[in-house]
Amino acid sequence: MKRLYLFDFDGTLTNKDTMFDFLQFSFPKNYTTAFIRFVPIFLLTKFKILKAEKAKQKFIAHFLKGKTKDEIEILSNNYFEYRKDSIFRKRALSYVKDLAHEENKYIVTASLDIWVKPFAKYLGVRLISTQAEFVNDVFTGNFATPNCNYKQKVARVIGEIQLSQFKEVYAFGDTNGDKFMLKLATNPHFKYFE
Template identity: 50%
Template sequence: MNRKLYLFDFDGTLTTKDSLFDFLKFSFPNHYNKYFLIFFPFFILAKLKLAEPGRIKEKFIARFLKGKSYHEIQSLSNRYFEKNYPLIIHPKADEYIKSVSNYHDKFIVSASVNFWLQPFADHYGMGLICTEAEFDEQGYFTGKFASENCNNEQKKIRIEKEVDLSLYDEVIAFGDTSGDRAMFELATKSFFKHFN
């Protein structure tokens, strides 16, 4: 049997909405609109490539979560998963992932942060390659990322670093934006907006 590696972008590929904004809005309903409005001009600059998207994302997330303990954030993430799975997952994607034999390996590869992605990865029995949060020695979120923003070329770099591609006969990748192109370069088959 051919051994296959499945690589799935998360936001917009497996989901019907952007999980970053959805997670923060769900977890902090009283503060979300105020902070979003403060950051809105910076999101526009990032969209226009006049500011680095990863830095804007880092600062936005820090506004909500900096100083919170690993356990607090894990609790928020688990609650988000429990209330929002499977609502934000494309039904076809859910069905497809569950149909992939455990003989093959599956990874979520995402620019989103490991906080709220981990419960989804655990549920599906998938590996997780994503933007990682930095915690201090006492276990509190510093407001910084411990890795580069896992998008564009970084997706390819992280996959090559964390997965031995020589073990696989086929690499099958799913994405929905130009940020997935570098990941597609590693694939023997790639699917664009396959589930939506």
């Protein structure tokens, strides 16, 4: 019987939001100043005046726009090496490792592929995520795909996986951004690893 496993990343498998953590780790000298500058923009998203996707894209671009794929890969791998032993929820890590024999496991995340890839590889799972846009191997500061959250998670899953071939679909999430993905599942789990 074929089973499919869909895992949100930030807060579900991990104990923190990796976007802020990755940027703070990678740019310790100017992270705080940049964050303070962006507080008004983050507040606009809280009051639904600005789309969260736009604020997120601008914040990431502030640090990474103009960097090459190679430069970003080095940052991502350094972050992975630094965090891999402390970032995962213990129950989540154990659960995913117990699925080593299962072929169809995915992280489905709004986080950018650039820093989640090493973690997905480490866990032996495939990755569906928001993707960074590169032109001539240089990050433009834009996203190549819509932010992989809310209904977009479902659109991406349906677009990349033939759901009809699975008898059971297990989905794991921890926020409202995961609720549509959880509705896809025969076995939805909310805050399962906390």
